[in-house]
Amino acid sequence: MQLDERKYLILQAIIDDYILTAMPVGSRTISRKSGVGYSPATIRNEMSDLEELGYLDQPHTSAGRVPSNKAYRLYVDHLIKTSKLTSDERERMHDHLVSRSKQVESVIRSAAGVLSDATKYTSVIVAPKLGSLRIKHIQLVPVAERTALMIIVTNAGIVKDAVIRVPEGMDADDLYSISRVLTQKLADKPLEAVRQAFSELLRTAEQNRKLLGETLQVIEKRLEEGGDASDVIVGGSTNLLEYPEYSDVNKARSFLSVLESKDTLRKLLSRDGGMEVSIRIGPENQLPALSDCSIVTASYRLGDQSTGTLGIIGPTRMNYNRVISVLDFMSRALSDVLSEYQ
Amino acid sequence: MQLDERKYLILQAIIDDYILTAMPVGSRTISRKSGVGYSPATIRNEMSDLEELGYLDQPHTSAGRVPSNKAYRLYVDHLIKTSKLTSDERERMHDHLVSRSKQVESVIRSAAGVLSDATKYTSVIVAPKLGSLRIKHIQLVPVAERTALMIIVTNAGIVKDAVIRVPEGMDADDLYSISRVLTQKLADKPLEAVRQAFSELLRTAEQNRKLLGETLQVIEKRLEEGGDASDVIVGGSTNLLEYPEYSDVNKARSFLSVLESKDTLRKLLSRDGGMEVSIRIGPENQLPALSDCSIVTASYRLGDQSTGTLGIIGPTRMNYNRVISVLDFMSRALSDVLSEYQ
DNA sequence: GTTAGCACTCATACACATCGAGTGCTAACG
DNA sequence: CGTTAGCACTCGATGTGTATGAGTGCTAAC
Numbered sequence: 001m002q003l004d005e006r007k008y009l010i011l012q013a014i015i016d017d018y019i020l021t022a023m024p025v026g027s028r029t030i031s032r033k034s035g036v037g038y039s040p041a042t043i044r045n046e047m048s049d050l051e052e053l054g055y056l057d058q059p060h061t062s063a064g065r066v067p068s069n070k071a072y073r074l075y076v077d078h079l080i081k082t083s084k085l086t087s088d089e090r091e092r093m094h095d096h097l098v099s100r101s102k103q104v105e106s107v108i109r110s111a112a113g114v115l116s117d118a119t120k121y122t123s124v125i126v127a128p129k130l131g132s133l134r135i136k137h138i139q140l141v142p143v144a145e146r147t148a149l150m151i152i153v154t155n156a157g158i159v160k161d162a163v164i165r166v167p168e169g170m171d172a173d174d175l176y177s178i179s180r181v182l183t184q185k186l187a188d189k190p191l192e193a194v195r196q197a198f199s200e201l202l203r204t205a206e207q208n209r210k211l212l213g214e215t216l217q218v219i220e221k222r223l224e225e226g227g228d229a230s231d232v233i234v235g236g237s238t239n240l241l242e243y244p245e246y247s248d249v250n251k252a253r254s255f256l257s258v259l260e261s262k263d264t265l266r267k268l269l270s271r272d273g274g275m276e277v278s279i280r281i282g283p284e285n286q287l288p289a290l291s292d293c294s295i296v297t298a299s300y301r302l303g304d305q306s307t308g309t310l311g312i313i314g315p316t317r318m319n320y321n322r323v324i325s326v327l328d329f330m331s332r333a334l335s336d337v338l339s340e341y342q
Numbered sequence: 343m344q345l346d347e348r349k350y351l352i353l354q355a356i357i358d359d360y361i362l363t364a365m366p367v368g369s370r371t372i373s374r375k376s377g378v379g380y381s382p383a384t385i386r387n388e389m390s391d392l393e394e395l396g397y398l399d400q401p402h403t404s405a406g407r408v409p410s411n412k413a414y415r416l417y418v419d420h421l422i423k424t425s426k427l428t429s430d431e432r433e434r435m436h437d438h439l440v441s442r443s444k445q446v447e448s449v450i451r452s453a454a455g456v457l458s459d460a461t462k463y464t465s466v467i468v469a470p471k472l473g474s475l476r477i478k479h480i481q482l483v484p485v486a487e488r489t490a491l492m493i494i495v496t497n498a499g500i501v502k503d504a505v506i507r508v509p510e511g512m513d514a515d516d517l518y519s520i521s522r523v524l525t526q527k528l529a530d531k532p533l534e535a536v537r538q539a540f541s542e543l544l545r546t547a548e549q550n551r552k553l554l555g556e557t558l559q560v561i562e563k564r565l566e567e568g569g570d571a572s573d574v575i576v577g578g579s580t581n582l583l584e585y586p587e588y589s590d591v592n593k594a595r596s597f598l599s600v601l602e603s604k605d606t607l608r609k610l611l612s613r614d615g616g617m618e619v620s621i622r623i624g625p626e627n628q629l630p631a632l633s634d635c636s637i638v639t640a641s642y643r644l645g646d647q648s649t650g651t652l653g654i655i656g657p658t659r660m661n662y663n664r665v666i667s668v669l670d671f672m673s674r675a676l677s678d679v680l681s682e683y684q
Numbered sequence: 685g686t687t688a689g690c691a692c693t694c695a696t697a698c699a700c701a702t703c704g705a706g707t708g709c710t711a712a713c714g
Numbered sequence: 715c716g717t718t719a720g721c722a723c724t725c726g727a728t729g730t731g732t733a734t735g736a737g738t739g740c741t742a743a744c
Contacts, residue, residue: 038718137484
């Protein structure tokens with residue numbers, strides 16, 4: 001059996017209604033809708049077909065129908081009619097983004113806020129991967145006897161720091177000059193290439209071998225870590241609790257627990273492909289705790305190399321249309337704002 | 343009517359039981375307890391007295407009694423029997439704290455995790471106030487034409503950064519030397535005193551007047567802000583959802599919303615007095631959303647000047663004994679670990 | 685002063701009837 | 715032949731009545 005024009009129409013009507021109400025949709029409801037000129041009985045026949053094809057589920061015999069994950073997949077692939085945001089709305093979102101402080105982290109943080117406010121779902125943003133960044137500057141600052149703070153500035157303006165031990169009797173001026181050398185040698189190298197440059201450096205500069213060794217270790221460790229907890233930022237985590245899907249506390253808890261694990265989130269938002277919006281529906285994301293959530297993601301750029309991910313997590317019956325529009329816009333806006341630092 | 347020995351005993355037994363079960367406590371339950379040698383009828387008479395005195399509430403006629411906020415207040419002030427943590431436990435907590443990276447923020451973050459794990463409640467930690475820190479180092483790093491990143495390192499190792507504009511034609515070496523001057527002039531000054539030092543600096547160094555002006559502005563702005571969102575760290579936000587008090591989604595939501603507002607949290611944890619543990623029960627903290635929560639706070643030190651706050655938020659029937667022990671220990675442990683940087 | 689006994693209260697659980705939204709099927713209709 | 719009206723049927727939701735039991739307050743006896 002194939003899907004003809006009318007089946008598409010009815011399926012779309014059902015999905016639209018379900019997205020709005022979260023209640024099983026009956027044949028009468030669809031029949032009453034403008035644009036559908038059929039009686040409830042006819043609709044029922046079609047619904048029966050659609051159920052057989054796997055596009056609809058029936059919670060129990062005497063309830064209406066509910067769209068299946070397969071239906072949502074069809075919906076986002078073919079049925080969706082993307083609409084643009086109003087220019088007023090675009091402007092407001094953009095303003096929110098730039099009004100904050102100019103720290104990269106602040107921008108991302110407010111972007112998460114804007115996203116969750118605009119969609120009423122939960123937003124997650126992953127900061128650009130450190131690996132694709134380039135070193136701009138390295139500075140050693142004395143903080144105590146034999147202890148220094150190493151600060152790594154990247155081309156994205158993101159600052160990484162770590163406390164390291166330095167050899168006895170090294171004063172501020174020594175650290176200063178070492179910093180200059182380090183910066184000269186390592187500037188504009190991607191972090192991946194640092195190792196090689198470093199071992200080279202290690203051969204030439206005998207006197208500070210020990211310090212350099214430790215510094216290298218720290219940089220490598222940062223590289224391995226891939227990023228710390230503050231690299232994943234969540235906005236509007238309680239938004240989803242507004243929806244009837246989460247009126248059960250246990251469901252709410254298991255959802256919120258996922259948001260607490262930054263590692264899981266980072267994996268969840270990893271994506272292949274380019275800048276365009278990507279959608280994973282229900283079980284398509286492997287996590288059981290999110291099996292009735294959909295995740296919509298997009299990328300943003302920070303400079304030429306590094307990209308980050310921004311995403312929306314909501315119930316499978318989310319307003320895909322709206323979410324796609326917002327994410328699409330924000331991915332551009334965020335890239336624009338962050339590129340000012342380049 | 344005064345509280346005699348027996349009333350204390352019974353009240354304590356009721357509170358102890360209610361903390362464990364969250365169910366109204368009946369006279370029979372108390373009577374059966376070891377240490378209480380009275381029949382249910384006698385207990386009932388005493389409970390009736392205690393209710394009249396405002397220490398007990400009765401949800402409805404045929405239910406048991408529930409401790410009132412006044413009872414909790416009495417409990418923490420007089421009845422509580424503080425117990426020490428096992429040395430095994432202390433060790434485990436301490437290890438968790440030091441095993442992580444040496445970044446100050448990481449330490450605080452893992453402290454929040456340890457706190458919430460150890461108590462099964464929600465933990466909140468406020469980073470040390472910026473105002474009481476001293477500047478250790480200022481560094482300007484070129485990131486683009488006419489743009490530089492200003493990094494402020496404090497004696498606590500906390501790095502603050504901001505993007506600023508610099509005059510045309512200023513190269514890396516210029517910024518280097520300016521950084522040195524800035525650092526020399528401002529080092530070891532508390533942030534509050536920076537303004538004065540700066541205006542002095544402004545008089546002497548004519549050529550870079552404009553740059554210095556902007557830099558000053560940025561530092562002042564940071565000062566005003568008092569701290570950004572990342573200065574308040576929450577651990578175990580979903581822990582409270584385990585308790586029957588939050589089986590209602592609306593309660594859960596209003597609680598979690600409070601955790602999302604870092605400003606509110608910062609205010610909530612502000613405290614007077616020294617290092618000792620302080621307790622606010624139910625409505626004693628002004629926030630209606632937390633009117634059936636208790637907040638227990640303690641301070642930790644970072645160096646000589648600056649102190650931060652760590653706290654536990656839980657239901658009013660929380661295990662005060664346990665929470666006090668854990669907080670007391672952690673406030674010392676955290677101070678110790680952070681003082682290594684001094 | 686303490687306790688046993690007893691009537692009373694009230695939330696909770698359960699059984700049972702009712703209601704109504706919605707379906708599936710069949711037959712009639714254009 | 716596709717569409718629709720009619721109707722019996724299903725099943726969750728809602729409401730009502732009753733039993734249960736934990737717990738109280740009061741009184742009288744120990």
